Amino acid sequence: MIRIPVALGPRGYDVVVGRGILAGEAVAGAPFLPPHRPVERAFVVSDPRVARAWLGPAEAGLLAAGVGGVVHLPIPEGEQAKSLQVVEALCRQLAVQEAHRDDLVVALGGGVAGDVAGFAAATYMRGVPFLQVPTTLTAQVDAAIGGKTGVNLPEGKNLVGAFHQPVGVVADVLTLVTLPEREFRSGLAEVAKVALVFGGDLLEALERDPGPLLAREPGALEEAVARCVRAKAEVVAADERDEGRRLVLNYGHTLGHALERLDAFAGRTHGEGVAVGMAFAARLAEATGVAGPGLVSRHARLLASLGLPGGGPLPAADDVLRAFRMDKKYRGGARFVLLAEAGSAVVVPEVPEGVLRSVREERGAGRAGPVDTGGGDPAGEGSER
Ligand SMILES: NC(=O)c1ccc[n+]([C@@H]2O[C@H](COP(=O)([O-])OP(=O)(O)OC[C@H]3O[C@@H](n4cnc5c(N)ncnc54)[C@H](O)[C@@H]3O)[C@@H](O)[C@H]2O)c1
Ligand SMILES: [Zn+2]
Known part of the structure; x- marks a missing residue:
């Protein structure tokens, strides 16, 4: 215990x-x-x-x-x-x-x-x-x-x-x-989020061998949950009312929330949206020079190994931008948590729409991404709910 x-x-x-x-x-x-x-x-x-x-x-x-x-x-x-x-x-x-x-x-x-x-x-x-x-x-x-x-x-x-x-x-x-498999995988997206934002042992363990966790071995679960709890407890203690440090926990959630708001994409679970959002944030980080090369492929590998979507169809750029603009924190550009590298998060207050649009377009509208979406089927089939 x-x-x-x-x-x-x-x-x-x-x-x-x-x-x-x-x-x-x-x-x-x-x-x-x-x-x-x-x-x-x-x-x-x-x-x-x-x-x-x-x-x-x-x-x-x-x-x-x-x-x-x-x-x-x-x-x-x-x-x-x-x-x-x-x-x-x-x-x-x-x-x-x-x-x-x-x-x-x-x-x-x-x-x-x-x-x-x-x-x-x-x-x-x-x-x-x-x-x-x-x-x-x-x-x-x-x-x-x-x-x-x-x-x-x-x-x-x-x-x-x-x-x-x-x-x-x-x-x-x-x-x-x-817990139904799809709910479990959705939770794994939050585990991956903590691993990517804070780096350290958790990221190392996931990258080395996610097998025990995927098999829900009690020891692996206990370790992963405890590591995530420690990270969240530290952030909450520093920023109880969500006025600063807690923001880093929103990694992947800017696009994730936008996807949840768009009906056509509502078949995704929260975690699947967050997974897609983290992959998108990694591309933004590389495109804006916040991160060097390698972050995108690291995300793709990790998400794929956890059976989470790192790609898949995205809504039309105008719809995504409209959804971003509805964000309480929108100020002429969307606020994003980006990673300079795994374990090092920065809050970028205004990512300009032009950049968002070009990263969104990089892969062409509606085309599936390079990542095998495995068990995290974003279309909603295979849901156990
Ligand atoms: N307060 C916060 O800081 C915070 C943070 C993240 C998410 N949330 C909120 O959490 C909600 C999502 O939570 P969730 O993903 O846990 O979904 P959920 O609470 O809807 O549970 C998902 C499903 O799993 C079932 N379930 C739960 N435990 C089970 C178990 N042990 N075995 C079998 N079935 C089980 C539930 O009946 C439900 O159908 C969202 O509303 C989100 O806004 C809040
Ligand atoms: Zn979340």
Whole structure:
């Protein structure tokens, strides 16, 4: 079991990463439970799929930790659960059950459960304690850490939210065995992101042999998740409210988000969009001289070895640029995180549209890229959802 502190002073907490810790050690050790008073009840928010697989062990762990009772609050599965209606339903459930500040809201599931349960916990009674129990790779390495919570509006993703740090994060990598392959690969894109942005042991391990991780060997999972958590914890501690350093975690996300917004490309998972976005960012970095030669091919090799798309059709240049312009941070050119080399990220505030257009055109509209997209089929076939 690996314990990684997120150093945020009074709002600090530990992320515990391990194998089989959900029903046992981590929760029973209860490092995150307030020491001075018992938790009366835990309200566990999860969708039916996650509840079927993991509610039992989570409940056992919470009860063993001395929590008085466990109440399951179901939410729908998928991104549509990130809505104000679902937050309202959760808060009303909490009110009906007379939940109060000595109780605990627990998010059991992927980033969706974390974001929606976290936002309910941030706002119900102006804030109640909240525990993250991430069960997707994306949530274990990214979404569950850092305190960003929120929901979508019809007008856009994550437009309503709050910072609300959890009291702890319990990342049991054994929960990842039931994750559909495509969801798992989507999480691998965030792992690749951390590896490329921070370099070091993680990148080296992935480049040497991604086999154990792809096979979801528990030891490999634990190591990769812990390395990503350390990187995220460091960045969050330096920039809790996303005003600077945290930006580097957006690597690959400028184009990734644009792709997600364009309906014709909506068949991609978030991670697939991010993979394409990182490959694009590498080409931008070489084209602008931010990076020397070799970065593009390094990206292509890494992404291909993880079964992620590094290429594939891109939308028309005008559509991509229009999507960039909708970005909150757009100022006459799109803001990009680029790499001078692996492990060395720089934020370029305004990449001019002309450069974006020419890099976009390099490969000709709509033509597939040089990378074998393998299991990360961007067209949406083969989805296990
Ligand atoms: N708050 C943040 O900092 C942050 C960061 C990154 C992403 N996010 C958000 O996270 C969301 C994406 O999260 P996600 O990729 O985890 O998707 P998700 O939460 O929708 O989960 C994906 C699917 O996997 C299923 N699932 C989850 N765990 C499982 C398990 N162990 N076994 C079997 N099935 C399982 C779920 O039922 C769901 O169908 C997005 O809404 C995104 O905006 C938030
Ligand atoms: Zn992401």
